[in-house]
Amino acid sequence: MNLNLFDQFLVPQLLGMPLLIPAMLLTTVLIYNPQDRWLSNPLTTLQSWLIAKATKQIMTPVNKPGHKWSLMLISLLTMLILNNLLGLLPYTFTPTTQLSMNMALALPLWLATVLIGLRNKPTSSLAHLLPEGTPTPLIPILILIETISLLIRPIALAVRLTANLTAGHLLLHLISTAALSLMTTSTLLAGLTLIILTLLMLLEIAVAMIQAYVFTLLLSLYLQENV
Amino acid sequence: MLSRLALRAAPGVLRNLSPSLSAGALCAARSFHGGQPCLAPLPPLPERGGAVRHGFIPEEFFQFLYPKTGVTGPYMLGTGLTLYLVSKEIYVFNNETVSAVVFLSLVIYAVKRFGPDVAAFAEKINEEKLAKVSTIKNDSIKALETAIQQEKKEQERVAVRSYIFDAKRNNVAMLLEINYRERMLMVYNEVKKRLDYQVAMQHLKRRKEQDHMIGWVERNVVQSITPQQHKESIAKCILDLKALSKAAQATV
Numbered sequence: 001m002n003l004n005l006f007d008q009f010l011v012p013q014l015l016g017m018p019l020l021i022p023a024m025l026l027t028t029v030l031i032y033n034p035q036d037r038w039l040s041n042p043l044t045t046l047q048s049w050l051i052a053k054a055t056k057q058i059m060t061p062v063n064k065p066g067h068k069w070s071l072m073l074i075s076l077l078t079m080l081i082l083n084n085l086l087g088l089l090p091y092t093f094t095p096t097t098q099l100s101m102n103m104a105l106a107l108p109l110w111l112a113t114v115l116i117g118l119r120n121k122p123t124s125s126l127a128h129l130l131p132e133g134t135p136t137p138l139i140p141i142l143i144l145i146e147t148i149s150l151l152i153r154p155i156a157l158a159v160r161l162t163a164n165l166t167a168g169h170l171l172l173h174l175i176s177t178a179a180l181s182l183m184t185t186s187t188l189l190a191g192l193t194l195i196i197l198t199l200l201m202l203l204e205i206a207v208a209m210i211q212a213y214v215f216t217l218l219l220s221l222y223l224q225e226n227v
Numbered sequence: 228m229l230s231r232l233a234l235r236a237a238p239g240v241l242r243n244l245s246p247s248l249s250a251g252a253l254c255a256a257r258s259f260h261g262g263q264p265c266l267a268p269l270p271p272l273p274e275r276g277g278a279v280r281h282g283f284i285p286e287e288f289f290q291f292l293y294p295k296t297g298v299t300g301p302y303m304l305g306t307g308l309t310l311y312l313v314s315k316e317i318y319v320f321n322n323e324t325v326s327a328v329v330f331l332s333l334v335i336y337a338v339k340r341f342g343p344d345v346a347a348f349a350e351k352i353n354e355e356k357l358a359k360v361s362t363i364k365n366d367s368i369k370a371l372e373t374a375i376q377q378e379k380k381e382q383e384r385v386a387v388r389s390y391i392f393d394a395k396r397n398n399v400a401m402l403l404e405i406n407y408r409e410r411m412l413m414v415y416n417e418v419k420k421r422l423d424y425q426v427a428m429q430h431l432k433r434r435k436e437q438d439h440m441i442g443w444v445e446r447n448v449v450q451s452i453t454p455q456q457h458k459e460s461i462a463k464c465i466l467d468l469k470a471l472s473k474a475a476q477a478t479v
Contacts, residue, residue, distance in 0.1 A: 039356060041272050042349035049352055090327035176322035176329075197329050205333075 005173050009166065012093050024095045027082035051078070058220050066227040069220075076105065077216040084165060084208030088172075088201070097169060099162045106157035109219050114150070117226025125226050157218060164211045168204045175200060282338070 012019045032044045040048070054077060059070045080096060087094025095101050117125030129146040130139065179193040278286040284301070292300040312318040 036269065037272065039353050041274075041276070042346060042353070043276075045352050046345070046349045049349075088330055090323040090330070172326050173322055176325040179325050180320070180322050194325070194329065197326065198333065201326070201329050201333055 005170055005177075008093075008169060008173060009097050011098070019093075020095060020098075020101075023093050024079075024083070024101070027079055027086065030082060031078065054078075058216060062220055062224050063227065066220075066223050069223055069227075072109075073216050073220055073223075076109075076219070077212055080161075080212030080215055081209055084212055085205065087165065087169065088204055088208060094165060094169065096161055097166045099158060102158035102161045103154070106161075106215075106219075107154040110154040110157065110222060113219070113222040113226045116223075120227070128225050153218075153222065157215060161211050161215055164207055168200075168207055171200060172197070172204060282335070 012023065032040075032047050034048065035044060039045075051074060055070055055074050058073060058077070059067055062069070083094060083096050086092055087097070114125070129143050129150065131142070131146075134142050175193060175197045179190050179197055182190040182193055280286055280289060289301050292304070296303070313320070
């Protein structure tokens with residue numbers, strides 16, 4: 001029984017050992033390995049088809065040298081989608097609600113894109129700090145603003161994912177607690193709350209997938225600018 | 228030494244296992260980094276997954292309980308277990324239960340509604356892959372069959388080529404004959420022309436001689452008529468005419 005609503009975000013422990021790593025790796029058991037066969041069973045075919053579609057979608061705008069990142073980005077996308085969706089099951093722990101994990105994902109990847117840009121095309125990546133067509137008096141201020149927005153990117157990436165998922169989970173808990181306590185007092189209100197809960201659950205499923213996709217898409221955009 | 232014997236006897240023993248195990252066991256038992264990579268034909272994948280009842284309980288569980296508890300056994304077990312857990316508060320109803328109910332009902336609805344379509348789509352991907360390759364195979368089979376039929380036609384054509392050669396030979400002979408006859412006709416016409424020329428020349432000469440002779444005779448006769456004879460002949464003609472006229476008048 002949760003004492004407060006934030007206990008769901010505590011890292012689960014078994015005999016004092018944090019189970020964060022197994023929680024993160026749970027998604028790997030759900031993914032089929034590619035087989036040595038030409039025609040696989042329908043589930044493997046579907047999974048391969050989905051991954052191929054996602055890869056095409058995300059990596060097409062990136063130019064040829066950036067395709068080295070496709071394995072990284074698509075595995076990131078798969079892990080995030082599975083983590084987020086599995087977290088909607090009851091009593092499950094969602095690793096992506098922890099800011100520490102999301103920062104650990106966002107900061108190195110963003111920094112990698114910036115360093116690659118500065119190393120390979122320094123002029124071009126510094127030129128991104130000034131949008132085209134700005135009037136001349138605004139240039140100094142705009143450069144400052146663009147630099148700040150560049151430095152804020154990793155924090156934005158991590159916090160966006162964390163906040164969306166944490167807020168969603170909290171809302172789900174709140175409304176389900178409300179529905180449970182209303183069931184004894186007024187069944188009609190409990191029914192209304194259940195309808196709201198259903199809609200919220202649908203939204204959460206959508207948000208889980210969209211947030212993972214947005215994370216990966218933004219990283220691919222930063223890559224496009226810099227590679 | 229015994230270990231060597233065992234090593235040599237191992238593949239034979241492993242091959243006699245059931246087919247689902249033998250391929251894996253054979254592949255695993257080859258000597259490390261030494262033998263061929265295991266390219267033996269893998270046993271085929273089962274087409275459908277294991278049968279499940281109510282979406283997540285394997286059918287084997289029901290078969291397992293059937294001899295002792297009959298058809299309703301597993302359901303009694305499930306109901307009893309659930310009621311025990313709930314009533315003894317071993318499983319506590321809290322907010323997660325409510326959200327679990329909502330989430331699971333959404334999932335079950337989605338699976339029931341979109342499940343067959345997704346399965347058909349997955350099958351279609353495989354079917355298309357198979358069809359593409361089958362098309363290539365069938366096309367090449369068809370091309371080979373067409374080639375065989377054309378080859379047979381060519382062989383038949385070769386058998387009758389002597390007739391074609393005979394016809395061609397006849398054609399050529401006819402052309403030669405026609406040419407020969409044309410030339411004969413030309414020769415005949417030329418010869419006739421020459422001979423006609425000679426004949427015409429002879430006729431001309433003859434006529435010219437006749438004309439000349441007639442002229443000569445006439446000139447001589449005219450020259451020989453003396454004036455005396457001329458007058459006598461005219462008087463005679465006048466007398467004859469008078470007589471004739473008298474005769475004519477008399478008859479009228």
